Amino acid sequence: MPEKSVVDQHLESEYQHGFVTHVAQDVLSKGLDESVVRWISKEKNEPEFLLKYRLNAFEYWKSLQPPNWAKLKINEIDFQAISYYAAPKGKPTYNSLSEVDPELLRTYERLGIPLHEQKKLAGVAVDAVFDSVSVATTYKETLKKHGVIFCSFSEAAVKYPELVKKYLGRVVPYRDNFFAALNSAVFSDGSFVYIPKGVRCPMELSTYFRINSMHTGQFERTLIIAEPGSYVSYLEGCTAPMRDENQLHAAVVELVAHEHATIKYATVQNWYPGDKEGKGGIYNFVTKRGRCEGRSAKITWTQVETGSAITWKYPSVILKGDDSVGEFYSVAVTKNHQQADTGSKMIHIGKNTRSMIVSKGISAGVSSNSYRGQVVVRQTAKGARNYTQCDSLLVGSNCHANTYPYIDVKQRNSQVEHEATTAKIDEQQLFYCMQRGLTEEEALPLIVNGFCREVFEKLPMEFAAEVKQLMELTLENSIG
Amino acid sequence: MLSIKKLSVSVEDKEIIRDLSFNLAPGTVCALMGPNGSGKSTLANALAGHPDYKLSGSVVFDRKNLLEMAINERALEGLFLAFQSPVAIPGVNNLVFLQTLYNNLRKHRNQEPLDATDFIQYVNQCAKQVGLDASFWSRGVNDDFSGGEKKRNDLLQMLLMDPKLMVLDEIDSGLDVDALKKVATIVNQMRKEGKSFILITHYQRLLDYIRPDEIHVMSKGRIVSSGDYSLVSKIEKEGYGWLETVS
Numbered sequence: 110m111p112e113k114s115v116v117d118q119h120l121e122s123e124y125q126h127g128f129v130t131h132v133a134q135d136v137l138s139k140g141l142d143e144s145v146v147r148w149i150s151k152e153k154n155e156p157e158f159l160l161k162y163r164l165n166a167f168e169y170w171k172s173l174q175p176p177n178w179a180k181l182k183i184n185e186i187d188f189q190a191i192s193y194y195a196a197p198k199g200k201p202t203y204n205s206l207s208e209v210d211p212e213l214l215r216t217y218e219r220l221g222i223p224l225h226e227q228k229k230l231a232g233v234a235v236d237a238v239f240d241s242v243s244v245a246t247t248y249k250e251t252l253k254k255h256g257v258i259f260c261s262f263s264e265a266a267v268k269y270p271e272l273v274k275k276y277l278g279r280v281v282p283y284r285d286n287f288f289a290a291l292n293s294a295v296f297s298d299g300s301f302v303y304i305p306k307g308v309r310c311p312m313e314l315s316t317y318f319r320i321n322s323m324h325t326g327q328f329e330r331t332l333i334i335a336e337p338g339s340y341v342s343y344l345e346g347c348t349a350p351m352r353d354e355n356q357l358h359a360a361v362v363e364l365v366a367h368e369h370a371t372i373k374y375a376t377v378q379n380w381y382p383g384d385k386e387g388k389g390g391i392y393n394f395v396t397k398r399g400r401c402e403g404r405s406a407k408i409t410w411t412q413v414e415t416g417s418a419i420t421w422k423y424p425s426v427i428l429k430g431d432d433s434v435g436e437f438y439s440v441a442v443t444k445n446h447q448q449a450d451t452g453s454k455m456i457h458i459g460k461n462t463r464s465m466i467v468s469k470g471i472s473a474g475v476s477s478n479s480y481r482g483q484v485v486v487r488q489t490a491k492g493a494r495n496y497t498q499c500d501s502l503l504v505g506s507n508c509h510a511n512t513y514p515y516i517d518v519k520q521r522n523s524q525v526e527h528e529a530t531t532a533k534i535d536e537q538q539l540f541y542c543m544q545r546g547l548t549e550e551e552a553l554p555l556i557v558n559g560f561c562r563e564v565f566e567k568l569p570m571e572f573a574a575e576v577k578q579l580m581e582l583t584l585e586n587s588i589g
Numbered sequence: 590m591l592s593i594k595k596l597s598v599s600v601e602d603k604e605i606i607r608d609l610s611f612n613l614a615p616g617t618v619c620a621l622m623g624p625n626g627s628g629k630s631t632l633a634n635a636l637a638g639h640p641d642y643k644l645s646g647s648v649v650f651d652r653k654n655l656l657e658m659a660i661n662e663r664a665l666e667g668l669f670l671a672f673q674s675p676v677a678i679p680g681v682n683n684l685v686f687l688q689t690l691y692n693n694l695r696k697h698r699n700q701e702p703l704d705a706t707d708f709i710q711y712v713n714q715c716a717k718q719v720g721l722d723a724s725f726w727s728r729g730v731n732d733d734f735s736g737g738e739k740k741r742n743d744l745l746q747m748l749l750m751d752p753k754l755m756v757l758d759e760i761d762s763g764l765d766v767d768a769l770k771k772v773a774t775i776v777n778q779m780r781k782e783g784k785s786f787i788l789i790t791h792y793q794r795l796l797d798y799i800r801p802d803e804i805h806v807m808s809k810g811r812i813v814s815s816g817d818y819s820l821v822s823k824i825e826k827e828g829y830g831w832l833e834t835v836s
Contacts (some may be wrong), residue, residue, distance in 0.1 A: 559678055
């Protein structure tokens with residue numbers, strides 16, 4: 110079967126993180142009913158309020174139909190054919206790295222995320238989530254000295270129930286949408302961050318999500334709370350093995366920034382996108398929202414979306430505090446049969462609130478890439494300002510780019526600007542680079558990286574090089 | 590260095606250059622003149638391999654069949670085109686761009702790449718010759734550059750690429766006298782080293798600084814007159830009206 114192996118190599122070169130880790134796993138049998146929700150909660154020794162929250166969400170979810178308003182072609186999802194919990198065998202929570210299966214540690218090392226004390230990334234604390242559980246969090250002790258809590262969501266639910274109770278569902282209520290309700294019922298793990306008053310978090314915080322098991326959904330929950338005057342910069346990365354099936358990833362991320370606090374949240378999403386024919390890949394249906402609670406709070410979302418068969422997410426900011434600021438910087442790349450429907454919502458409530466949306470969509474192959482954004486200026490938001498810029502770049506002539514801006518202004522004394530451009534990759538630029546000795550395959554990522562620069566500049570420096578490389582890999586063989 | 594025989598170039602079935610032939614020896618400079626639309630820039634772009642053009646005939650460059658070489662291969666093997674209007678690539682850092690193409694060339698020549706420190710030193714040295722400085726490194730490639738600055742940036746790339754054959758398409762437009770003198774110094778030095786040049790120009794001014802070995806006058810896609818420097822003063826005096834009688 111020499112031909113097969115050539116094909117395999119080709120695919121391998123296109124998606125670098127497609128391997129499977131073989132560790133003994135506890136996987137919950139497929140299907141979803143109340144007993145599953147109760148089982149997950151019990152497995153994690155959750156306090157009573159959390160079980161109640163899950164059950165309420167589950168009851169509500171049962172009354173809903175999957176939404177279909179996005180410009181996406183989605184194979185019908187059989188929610189009974191998914192397992193809602195998968196974890197490496199052994200203790201549900203790890204007290205130290207020595208308890209973690211070395212095979213798991215090797216997995217993260219292979220992904221470029223070493224977790225060992227002596228090898229861990231300098232200046233970046235990492236929480237590693239493998240399928241449904243967090244396997245390790247680095248630099249915990251260092252962070253503790255500053256009063257910063259950075260741990261898995263499961264740990265937070267047990268150790269800091271009052272904080273979780275106070276904030277869970279406050280920004281994204283389970284009634285928000287279909288997938289938020291589902292997540293609220295069955296979420297398994299994720300990261301929890303708490304930055305106390307006036308503290309500037311001394312290092313980058315980062316969560317690395319990995320889906321490994323088959324037929325398993327990943328439903329993570331992330332909650333970040335920044336008390337008045339604090340600062341935190343957080344980055345999440347995602348990968349998954351290559352599989353023929355579509356796997357569901359339905360996360361909820363909630364951010365709360367109090368008075369004068371700043372949260373920067375960056376995502377580098379590189380879930381398996383499916384093969385060239387569009388088979389397999391992750392369904393990435395995520396609800397991300399931040400709330401600028403107090404005066405002059407600031408929340409910045411930065412995302413680089415290169416993976417997933419379907420991406421469906423709108424990181425948003427509710428600008429409640431006067432003078433608060435919301436920002437969204439996005440690069441979404443689609444190729445082959447990938448689909449992306451992504452953008453942002455900025456809800457202006459407080460006076461003189463400001464928001465900025467910069468979206469760069471790059472489509473290649475027969476992919477479809479949509480920007481969908483909403484800017485709402487409530488009557489209370491006197492002096493509010495928004496600036497939106499959406500640029501689409503087309504590579505080849507069989508791909509699609511769409512822009513759907515929704516603008517809803519109830520306050521006269523406000524300013525909303527929207528600019529959008531769509532262009533094909535500039536042949537003159539390509540020719541120029543090639544006349545200087547570069548191949549088309551070398552020139553394209555160079556030009557595209559330039560196109561995305563405004564967004565990449567917003568990423569934490571530690572990850573800038575990684576993202577550049579990711580773009581080069583993603584755009585490989587995309588001309589045709 | 591370059592031998593063009595019976596070259597025809599068409600774009601979308603429209604013939605722009607017909608049966609064009611000339612030779613260029615190592616260390617020589619030829620000037621290509623002629624009215625607007627006579628096919629000078631088309632020839633420059635076609636030699637560089639622009640994908641819009643269909644070519645027939647033969648072009649031998651440095652003992653290789655040019656028409657069989659990929660665009661980047663032509664560049665790496667020593668063919669350089671300084672564009673009439675160099676395109677801007679916003680967001681791509683100019684210094685990174687210069688370093689990328691330079692190290693790519695070194696790789697092609699089986700040389701070790703230069704690290705950032707060594708490269709900056711080298712590029713600053715080259716930049717002096719074309720009248721650019723470090724203030725251009727942090728900007729996008731040709732982004733918001735003036736016409737003259739774009740030309741200088743192209744010349745800088747030329748120095749970095751150290752080519753064998755250079756086609757300079759209206760390098761004199763947008764350059765002031767001081768810059769022109771700099772260009773002349775570079776060209777005159779390089780021709781001594783055995784490098785060849787095709788200068789596309791409308792003006793005698795450039796050719797006063799760089800004395801070409803040969804002049805070709807193009808009209809309607811053909812070379813209608815070839816000669817030495819005396820042709821230049823004829824064009825300068827009489828314009829191109831006399832071409833009608835020749836062709």
